[in-house]
Amino acid sequence: MPIQIVHSVASWLLKKRMHQMELFLKYPNEVQEELLFQLIDKAKYTEYGRIHDFKSIKTYRQFASRVPIVAYEDIYEKIEQSRRGVHNIFWPTPIKMFAKSSGTTNAKSKFIPLSDEALEENHYAASKDLLCLYLNNNEGSKLFTGKGLRLGGSKEIYENNGTSYGDLSALLIDNMPLWASFSSTPGSSTSLMGDWETKMPAIIEETLQQNVTSLAGVPSWMLVLLNAILEKTKSKTILDIWPDLEVYFHGGVNFNPYLTQYEKLIPKKTFKYYEIYNASEGFFAVQDSNDNKDLLLMLNYGIFYEFIPMTTLGQTEEVAVSLNEVELNKNYAVVITTNSGLWRYKIGDTIRFTSIKPYRIRVSGRTKHHINVFGEELIIENAEEALKKSCQEHHVDVVDYTAGPIFMEGKQKGAHEWIIEFKEPPESIEGFRTSLDEKLRALNSDYDAKRYNDLTLNKLRVYVAKKGLFYKWLKKNEKLGGQHKIPRLSNERKYIEELKQLDVT
Secondary structure (H helix, E strand, O other), X not given: OOHHHHHHHHHHHHHOOHHHHHHHHHOHHHHXXXXXXXXXXXXXXXXXXXXXXXXXXXXXXXXXXXXXXEOHHHHHHHHHHHHOOOOOOOOOOOOOEEEEOOOOOOOOOOEEEEOHHHHHHHHHHHHHHXXXXXXXXXXXXXXXXOEEEEOOOOOOOEEEOOEEEEXXXXXXXXXXXXXXXXXXXXXXXXXXOOOHHHHHHHHHHHHOOOOEEEEEEOHHHHHHHHHHHHHHHOOOOHHHOOOOOOEEEEOOOOOHHHHHHHHHHOOOOOOEEEEEEEEOOEEEEEEOOOOOOOEXXXXXXXXXXXXXXXXXXXXXXXXXXXXXXXXXXXXXXXXXXXXXXXXXXXEEXXXXXXXXXXXXXXXXXXXXXXXXXXXXXXXXXXXXXXXXXXXXXHOOOEEEEEEEEEOOEOOEOEEEEXXXXXXXXXXXXXXXXXXXXXXXXXXXHHHHHHHHHHOOEOXXXXXXXXXXXHHHHHXXXXXOOOOOOOOOEOXXXXXXXXXXXXXXX
């Protein structure tokens, strides 16, 4: 079949999904409430359903009062039972797969249940809708005249008692439907290779033979791959290799610090960047416009949402609210109930709503990835924006970074310390340091209050990392590739000290 016909048929089929999205756009709260009771009804005879008497739950308020909000540690033992092959604990259909968390919230790995329903109704449905929205917004697209370069996790899938676990991306690739496999590169055997340093040359070798029209993956690792491709081919830009490249679907980390580097690699004014918001626990939101970077919360993917205002998180007065109770521009911790059997589960992310008609969000950070040692309440959203503006002001690009506290000792005041790996360092580190500090003060009133006249916090410090330091740290901790990310902000100095020690050895 000629490639143009394949493109036309695929585009037509995907655009039909627009009608399915219109329902939750028109009736968002009704769709969510109906979904909740479908989940409750399906799981009423599970162990969890019997404990909490799902059969008698008739209202959201009954559900919220009867079912506790949990973190991973609260259900760890039950998940371990499920991993050993015990069924019907959280969900009635057998859970055969577990997505291994990249461990960004703590050092331990998490194993998130992944049901067959979640594969089809959440992750693969989201992939179709993402493509549908993109094609609907770009009538002249030739997306399916070539292939999508996907950059997934670097862990192989391990078998254990009839269940398997691995990076989410590895599980998705291993179970990928035919339509997705046909339109993607590299093939599954290359994508599922375990060792990143062996895998990257294999990806390059395979994808150079293809007409790549789209990219998908975490920005930091995709950047490593694209630079390696340029080095191998001696090309000036990626467009010299793939002239039909038209869009990059990205997620996992804030894209702002990487944008200027991508614009240099792909110097094409019509090139598009589409952000997605997904995690091991599910696919949640997608950019639905070429120009608006806010993310449309997808409400019909088998996930029921609740939100805890960050002002009450962890407090005795902590309370979750449903979708119809949220307020604009307020930070919330996300709580989900899913068709994989997670019930009122805190995923560790924070978001804020930028619109409620329809419900659009921005990811503002992680509940455990912030610095609040001195009452400064610094979240990732502040850090990323300040760093972006400082880089623009000093004409530099950041490869990676992390930040943590300098604790008070005696009469010495506290401060923040940033370890930053630049592509090329700024001409004046002191000037960059001042700029970053000032921009943080402008963005965060709590930080500014603590910095006023050096009342509690001294001016932040910037430690310039040697080239390759963060890569070395990831390799040492067996976190190379795909889904693994540098912890950005921390309330402790663990990452700071490990990186500094590695920088001098």
